[in-house]
Amino acid sequence: MRTLRGERLRMAREKRFKSARLAAQAMGIAVSTYGAHERAETPGGRDYGPDEARKYARRFGVTPEWLLTGREPFPEGDEPPPPKVPVLGYVGAGGTAHFYDVPPSHLDEITPPIGIAENAAAVEIRGDSLGPFFNRWYVFYDDVRRQVTPDLIGQLCVVGLADGRILIKQIQRGASEGLYTLYSATEKPIPDVPIEWAARVNVISRSSDRE
Structure with a gap:
């Protein structure tokens, strides 16, 4: 089943943070901006690009490719990669x-x-x-x-x-x-x-x- 970019971002975020607000604050991003990214590819949402995907991937322990395309399996491990x-x-x-x-x-x-x-x-x-x-x-x-x-x-x-x-x-x-x-x-x-x-x-x- 195909997932949307916003859905994949939400799935990744839920591995690390209970709410979008907490995640946005931890990364120094406006809550409204991050919330719109979790609604990417839906009405009222805002898409995110490769630079944002790399930042989110580092924080949530997934890959930018998975966030952007969904072509790789969703990582199941609990430990995020070291931050860069x-x-x-x-x-x-x-x-x-x-x-x-x-x-x-x-x-x-x-x-x-x-x-x-x-x-x-x-x-x-x-x-x-x-x-x-x-x-x-x-x-x-x-x-x-x-x-x-x-x-x-x-x-x-x-x-x-x-x-x-x-x-x-x-x-x-x-x-x-x-x-x-x-x-x-x-x-x-x-x-x-x-x-x-x-x-x-x-x-x-x-x-x-x-x-």
């Missing part, structure tokens, strides 16, 4: 982050260390930009860009500057209000620069996928 996070780019000389200009569905994904949040992302370290021991390790960080708040002072962060540079540096207060000095282990400090946004680094680690 996207590799958005790499860190090069001077702690400068370079992000790939590709659709999300074309990005590599890796298994993060235990305890990393659902909204995390990663960038690969190339060379000795963050120290001589971290070549081909990964920086896992909260993929939420926000203004600098007191809790980020003294923390290693991904920071966006007004001149367009994106760096991975420790944030310290600068000489005056609204300015900050950026530190790293391998470069001279960058004094008194405004920061447009910052995202806290959670951990620098190898990925078990690449060992």
